[in-house]
Amino acid sequence: MKEKVYVLDASGIFGGFISSKHKNITSSTVISEIKDLKSQLALQSALDHDNIIIKEPDSGALNQVQGAIENSGDILRLSEVDKTVVALAVSLTKTYSPTVVTDDYSIQNILKILEIPYRSVLTEGIREIYGWIKICRGCRKKYPSNYQWEDCEICGAAVYRKRIKK
Ligand SMILES: [Zn+2]
Missing domain, CATH: 2.20.28 (Rubrerythrin, domain 2)
Structure with missing residues (x-):
């Protein structure tokens, strides 16, 4: 069985979701979106303690996500950063069992299409805040x-x- 990991988008980090049980992974583009001081401090501390790992998606995964968006026929408003987070989760499926932590409806929608599990920050995630x-x-x-x-x-x-x- 593959190890379970969480992939955090900016809403996951703003919401204070950092799992103590499983690895938390995010991309450098998400990190660069974090502007408020409180989240930056929490993030820095998590990085210092290796509670968050930074990884980047591979280009194959980015293409796959782009293809899924184009084929969905849905109007998905995904920023470049959003696509990176989704593609990171796709990349990680090779070695891990990733769950994306996001409150963003458009991201959740494309994850559904790609059959990648997700959870929102504020509902199920409440015990780990x-x-x-x-x-x-x-x-x-x-x-x-x-x-x-x-x-x-x-x-x-x-x-x-x-x-x-x-
Ligand atoms: Zn004292």
Whole structure:
């Protein structure tokens, strides 16, 4: 049996979906779409801990996705980034059993045609949504994730970020 992995589009990352059980994979084009600071920080931390892996689709998969879009007869509004995410999932089927995490209806539609499983971020994914807090290494005081200093305001020890289940 092939190993299960999640392929994240931007809505997956914005929604805070990072699975702890399975590999999370995304493409560099998705990463470049992430502009808000909160998502960037979560993403950077996930990259630092190897919780997200960056891979690119092969050109055969891109052609296959393009063909499926053209044959669908449907008006699918897929951006280049969307196509990359779908093609990445197609590429990964060779070695993994990928599930795409997306709230984008057009992406879900083309995945249905290509018979690639998907899930939305906010419904089924709810159990795997995480939040962040900061904790002082010295006195263990907890701070909100947007606490902007690197030192604890009580004892001056370093503060680190920790992922928590919401
Ligand atoms: Zn402290």
